[in-house]
Amino acid sequence: MVEQHKEEKNNAAAGLYLKPWLRNLMPLCGLLAIVVVFAFLTDGRIVQPRNMQLILSQVYVLMIASMGVFMIMTTGGLDFSQGSILGLTSIIICKVSQYNILLAIVAGIVGGAMMGAFNGLFHVRFKIASFIVTICTMYLFRGLCEYLTTNGPIAATPDVVALNQTWLKLLLTSIVLLIGFLVFRFTRLGMDLRAIGAGETAARYSGCRPQLTKFFVYVAAGAITGFAAFINVIKVGSITGTAGSQLETQILIALVLGGLPISGGAKANFSNIIIGTLTYCVLEKSLPMVFPVSATQQLVKGIIFLCVVALTIDRKSLRVIK
Amino acid sequence: MGEIVLRSEKLNKHFGITHAVKDVSLSFEKGEIHGLIGENGSGKSTFCSMLCGIYPISSGQFLLEGKELKAKTLVEANRAGVSIIVQEMGTLSGLTVAENIYLGNEDQFIRHGIKNASAMNRAAQALLERYGFGRINASAIIDHYNFEDRKLVEIVKATYFNPRIVVIDETTTALSQAGRESLFEHMDRIRNEGNTIIFISHDLAEVIEHTDRISILRDGELIDTVKTSDVTTDDLKRLMVGRELGSHYYRSDYGEPISDEVVLSAENVSIPGAVDGVNFQLHKGEILGFGGLSECGMHEIGKAVFGASYNRSGAVRLANGTPINSIPAAIHHSIAYASKDRDNESVVISDSIRDNICLPSLDDLAVKKVLHKRKLDKFAVKNATRMSVVMTGVGQYVADLSGGNKQKVVIARWLGKDSDILVLDSPTRGIDVKVKADIYALMRELSKSGKSIIMISEEIPELLGMSDRILIMRDGKINGEFLRSPALGEEDLIAKMV
Numbered sequence: 001m002v003e004q005h006k007e008e009k010n011n012a013a014a015g016l017y018l019k020p021w022l023r024n025l026m027p028l029c030g031l032l033a034i035v036v037v038f039a040f041l042t043d044g045r046i047v048q049p050r051n052m053q054l055i056l057s058q059v060y061v062l063m064i065a066s067m068g069v070f071m072i073m074t075t076g077g078l079d080f081s082q083g084s085i086l087g088l089t090s091i092i093i094c095k096v097s098q099y100n101i102l103l104a105i106v107a108g109i110v111g112g113a114m115m116g117a118f119n120g121l122f123h124v125r126f127k128i129a130s131f132i133v134t135i136c137t138m139y140l141f142r143g144l145c146e147y148l149t150t151n152g153p154i155a156a157t158p159d160v161v162a163l164n165q166t167w168l169k170l171l172l173t174s175i176v177l178l179i180g181f182l183v184f185r186f187t188r189l190g191m192d193l194r195a196i197g198a199g200e201t202a203a204r205y206s207g208c209r210p211q212l213t214k215f216f217v218y219v220a221a222g223a224i225t226g227f228a229a230f231i232n233v234i235k236v237g238s239i240t241g242t243a244g245s246q247l248e249t250q251i252l253i254a255l256v257l258g259g260l261p262i263s264g265g266a267k268a269n270f271s272n273i274i275i276g277t278l279t280y281c282v283l284e285k286s287l288p289m290v291f292p293v294s295a296t297q298q299l300v301k302g303i304i305f306l307c308v309v310a311l312t313i314d315r316k317s318l319r320v321i322k
Numbered sequence: 323m324g325e326i327v328l329r330s331e332k333l334n335k336h337f338g339i340t341h342a343v344k345d346v347s348l349s350f351e352k353g354e355i356h357g358l359i360g361e362n363g364s365g366k367s368t369f370c371s372m373l374c375g376i377y378p379i380s381s382g383q384f385l386l387e388g389k390e391l392k393a394k395t396l397v398e399a400n401r402a403g404v405s406i407i408v409q410e411m412g413t414l415s416g417l418t419v420a421e422n423i424y425l426g427n428e429d430q431f432i433r434h435g436i437k438n439a440s441a442m443n444r445a446a447q448a449l450l451e452r453y454g455f456g457r458i459n460a461s462a463i464i465d466h467y468n469f470e471d472r473k474l475v476e477i478v479k480a481t482y483f484n485p486r487i488v489v490i491d492e493t494t495t496a497l498s499q500a501g502r503e504s505l506f507e508h509m510d511r512i513r514n515e516g517n518t519i520i521f522i523s524h525d526l527a528e529v530i531e532h533t534d535r536i537s538i539l540r541d542g543e544l545i546d547t548v549k550t551s552d553v554t555t556d557d558l559k560r561l562m563v564g565r566e567l568g569s570h571y572y573r574s575d576y577g578e579p580i581s582d583e584v585v586l587s588a589e590n591v592s593i594p595g596a597v598d599g600v601n602f603q604l605h606k607g608e609i610l611g612f613g614g615l616s617e618c619g620m621h622e623i624g625k626a627v628f629g630a631s632y633n634r635s636g637a638v639r640l641a642n643g644t645p646i647n648s649i650p651a652a653i654h655h656s657i658a659y660a661s662k663d664r665d666n667e668s669v670v671i672s673d674s675i676r677d678n679i680c681l682p683s684l685d686d687l688a689v690k691k692v693l694h695k696r697k698l699d700k701f702a703v704k705n706a707t708r709m710s711v712v713m714t715g716v717g718q719y720v721a722d723l724s725g726g727n728k729q730k731v732v733i734a735r736w737l738g739k740d741s742d743i744l745v746l747d748s749p750t751r752g753i754d755v756k757v758k759a760d761i762y763a764l765m766r767e768l769s770k771s772g773k774s775i776i777m778i779s780e781e782i783p784e785l786l787g788m789s790d791r792i793l794i795m796r797d798g799k800i801n802g803e804f805l806r807s808p809a810l811g812e813e814d815l816i817a818k819m820v
Binding site (some may be wrong): 116185187188191192194195198199200201204205206207208209231265266 | 463628630649650653654657661666667668669670671672673677679680681682684685688691692693694695719735
């Protein structure tokens with residue numbers, strides 16, 4: 001009997017019988033819990049305005065780039081190449097910014113879109129699983145980054161660095177997120193993405209165009225990361241060969257922390273992006289305050305992620321990832 | 323009364339707020355075939371899943387020969403002498419036939435940690451021969467065989483170890499006539515060996531023909547257990563539904579002329595390996611039946627009309643000459659399609675009822691490309707209510723619905739789209755009599771209002787009962803055409819099928 005109860009509980013934890021609104025609130029509760037716990041552990045230092053601002057300053061790039069991957073993951077795909085795309089587009093932006101800043105933004109977006117199209121082409125047209133394609137392009141684009149920075153870091157024009165203002169970064173991030181939210185919520189793209197993630201064949205038979213949509217989503221994700229790269233350049237000023245490395249894993253972890261099912265589908269919710277990236281950045285900032293040794297930080301981070309995923313993951317809808 | 327081998331006592335199962343099985347106390351005798359019938363969602367499958375350790379029991383117990391049966395998994399149930407042939411695919415792809423048969427019982431072939439594959443294959447082949455399925459090769463990968471052959475493998479898998487209880491859950495719908503015959507032979511053999519079969523089927527004629535006693539479930543409750551020799555199909559229907567069903571299950575009119583107006587025509591449609599140069603025309607307000615054996619190509623015709631086949635040649639055109647070459651084009655030009663493979667193709671299973679109903683109509687629902695949630699909700703509620711889908715709300719996931727309710731959602735989405743041409747592939751497959759009657763009535767209503775329907779069906783009575791015109795296919799070609807007539811009989815159609 002004990003076993004049976006356990007199993008029923010498991011089902012509940014898997015989100016099957018959890019009230020939908022409660023399930024949607026889980027990641028938010030997680031964020032609040034982490035803030036409270038670390039506020040306690042750091043004697044309130046983490047909630048001081050100065051630290052809050054530091055956390056915020058790290059969130060912009062991650063939040064924008066997560067939006068593209070969010071759309072990809074909603075369709076049931078994965079993307080590991082976004083860090084390398086960010087690095088490469090940052091280089092493009094730095095170079096073009098010597099001529100014109102607006103042109104640099106456009107160049108970043110177009111460059112990112114082309115790299116995304118490359119991913120999409122191999123995944124959709126040649127039918128290779130998305131995580132394999134993007135792991136390959138992760139190395140490919142990273143290689144290009146390192147090649148282009150062989151002679152040292154590439155600096156942007158000083159005019160760009162002058163734009164490093166909190167209000168501007170906040171404004172740009174808000175605009176991008178708002179556009180993303182409106183598109184996801186109020187056009188058929190959002191419905192299509194979720195339906196494709198929930199069941200691609202059935203979505204096709206319902207009039208969606210899975211192939212076209214998936215290709216578009218990879219292009220869009222690249223373009224969005226290309227824009228995030230501009231914010232990145234504003235922040236750091238000059239780009240080295242490792243710029244943006246690890247971003248891909250940060251995005252994945254942030255989205256999972258935010259409650260996005262790994263297999264995508266109908267349970268994807270736009271709030272996953274915002275809550276997830278905030279949770280990740282709070283963790284990233286507060287761990288060093290509590291555990292000064294880097295090795296311990298990694299250890300604790302790993303344990304926390306495992307716990308969160310174990311608690312929130314939807315076991316019912318777990319399938320092979322496209 | 324014979325010796326009782328299995329008894330359930332005050333058995334209950336809750337799924338969240340749903341009470342799927344309510345206080346069922348039921349006895350099964352040694353050496354009987356015991357039919358278990360009821361509408362979709364009446365708790366038959368849930369009952370058997372608890373017996374076989376697939377679902378945990380909420381309260382109550384099973385007594386097998388007086389001892390409590392506490393199987394937590396299918397393998398434990400097998401060891402205790404209980405086995406099941408499930409409604410869905412029960413074989414694992416990627417494994418060989420032999421590996422599937424001995425799944426969970428490989429130990430007998432393992433010496434010093436090494437599996438003796440050839441011994442296993444030999445043993446499995448011998449079993450297959452004994453069952454009369456010798457054409458199936460035990461060492462071949464299971465994916466090599468079609469749905470029906472895999473079901474035959476499952477029959478072997480579930481019965482070779484001489485279990486005392488065998489559950490057969492809605493298996494016959496997957497089998498051809500020959501497959502059914504051999505299943506029934508084995509059922510008789512198992513009974514004669516003194517073991518017990520629990521037989522679940524929606525085909526009441528089949529239940530009456532092959533069972534000794536029948537238990538009826540309704541809404542999770544045991545209604546009655548009757549001796550088969552005392553009842554007729556009408557009695558059973560009444561017990562299942564709880565009210566008298568009209569005798570005119572199918573339409574009763576004959577001789578209504580078919581309109582001359584052609585709404586859709588297929589010209590020389592071919593699909594490699596399935597369809598070979600098929601031509602036909604669909605008229606306005608007509609119910610055009612497609613029949614044949616399951617491999618005859620008729621299911622592919624449905625896909626071709628809907629623009630869903632990848633390698634079709636020939637043309638599908640509307641009356642005005644518009645070609646239909648893709649699914650979006652088909653939907654845009656008011657063609658609807660309900661697939662035989664409901665869970666994979668007709669509904670997005672892990673998505674809400676609302677999204678499923680709205681998906682094909684999104685372009686119509688959008689105002690200047692913008693979708694409003696309230697409008698979608700209203701649209702979904704309206705169409706779900708029209709089909710009287712039993713649900714907690716349109717936010718409920720389709721995966722939680724019973725087969726009949728899923729089909730109602732499928733039809734609701736196309737009603738919402740107001741499609742003029744409906745392609746319904748096996749529209750009543752695995753669906754209980756009540757929903758079946760609803761669907762037939764709806765088809766009639768739609769055709770009267772000028773909609774045209776292509777009904778693809780493996781059920782001959784359904785074809786005879788509902789179609790204005792029947793096309794019988796064989797080996798990818800149209801092999802016969804019949805107009806609606808009271809004189810038309812099953813033999814006429816069968817003669818053209820084989």
